[in-house]
Structures are given as C-alpha cells and as structure tokens.
Amino acid sequence: MAYSAEERRLLAMSDEAYMDDEQRAFFRRRLHDERETIEARLREVRESIAHHERGGDELDQAAGEEEMRLALRQADRESRLLRNIAAALRRLDDGEYGYCEETGQPIGLARLMFRPTARLCVEAKEHQEQREHHYQKRRGEAR
Numbered sequence: 001m002a003y004s005a006e007e008r009r010l011l012a013m014s015d016e017a018y019m020d021d022e023q024r025a026f027f028r029r030r031l032h033d034e035r036e037t038i039e040a041r042l043r044e045v046r047e048s049i050a051h052h053e054r055g056g057d058e059l060d061q062a063a064g065e066e067e068m069r070l071a072l073r074q075a076d077r078e079s080r081l082l083r084n085i086a087a088a089l090r091r092l093d094d095g096e097y098g099y100c101e102e103t104g105q106p107i108g109l110a111r112l113m114f115r116p117t118a119r120l121c122v123e124a125k126e127h128q129e130q131r132e133h134h135y136q137k138r139r140g141e142a143r
Contacts, residue, residue, distance in 0.1 A: 001114060011109055018106050019098040028092055030116050035085045038078050045075045084117040091119075100124050 003011065010023055017023065048071050056064075091097040098107050100121035107121045120128060 003113070007113055011113075018109075023109070024092055024097065027097065027112060027116055028089070030113075031085050031088055031092070034116065035082065038082055038085070042075060042078045042082075045071050045078065049075070081117070087119075088117045102127075 006026065010026060013020075013023070049068065088097060098112060099105065100107055101119045102124040103121060105121050107118050111118055111122060118125075
C-alpha cells in the first residue's frame with residue numbers, strides 16, 4: 001500500500017502519540033470522506049434501481065434482473081458500511097476509536113489506514129476468523 005505524505009508522517013509518530021488529537025482528526029476526516037463517497041454511490045444505485053426498465057425480450061429481461069440483483073447487493077454492502085462508519089465516528093467521539101473491542105490494545109495506525117472502521121486488532125480478528133472457520137467446518141461435517 002502506498003501511503004500519502006500525511007500518512008507516512010502519522011506512521012512515523014511515537015507510540016505515545018497514538019490516537020492523539022492530530023491522529024483522531026485525521027481519521028475523522030477519512031471517515032467523513034468515505035461516508036460522502038459511499039452516500040454518492042448509494043444515490044447512484046438508488047437512481048439506477050428507480051430507472052430500471054422492464055421490457056424487451058426474455059434475454060433483455062434476464063440481463064436487467066441480473067443488473068438489479070447486483071445493484072441491490074451493492075446497496076446492501078454500502079448501507080452496512082455506512083453503519084460501520086457511523087459506529088466508528090461514535091467511537092471517536094467516545095475516545096474508544098483505535099482500540100480493540102476484545103483486548104483493549106491499540107489496533108494500529110497501519111490497520112486503521114487500510115480499514116478505518118476496524119474494531120479489532122489483527123490478533124483478535126484472526127482469532128475471530130479461526131472461530132468462524134471452525135464453526136463452519138463443524139456444521140459442514142454434521143451434514
């Protein structure tokens with residue numbers, strides 16, 4: 001991942017500066033920018049859905065239905081991401097942003113720059129994924 005000059009400067013800061021005013025302001029801007037981008041994409045998707053035309057032959061109808069299905073999936077993903085951004089902004093307001101919800105340890109600037117809505121540190125996320133994989137595997141064996 002190529003970092004901007006501002007990101008490189010933040011990454012070079014001491015551990016004691018973690019989630020200081022400057023870093024919190026950076027992530028607040030990043031989250032607001034991401035929210036604006038997603039809201040614009042959602043408007044486009046909604047407009048596409050609203051202007052979806054039915055008609056034509058069966059092939060055109062099938063293609064239109066597939067486009068509609070993909071648009072609805074995208075809208076669902078975007079809506080979930082908006083909720084995650086809102087939750088991250090609340091954590092910023094509460095002073096909990098940047099700290100793992102499971103361990104309380106710092107999530108880390110590099111991870112937050114990659115995924116600003118992250119709620120878990122890498123270790124806790126890996127543990128969560130291992131648990132999910134284990135449960136999926138157990139369900140698969142039970143069939």
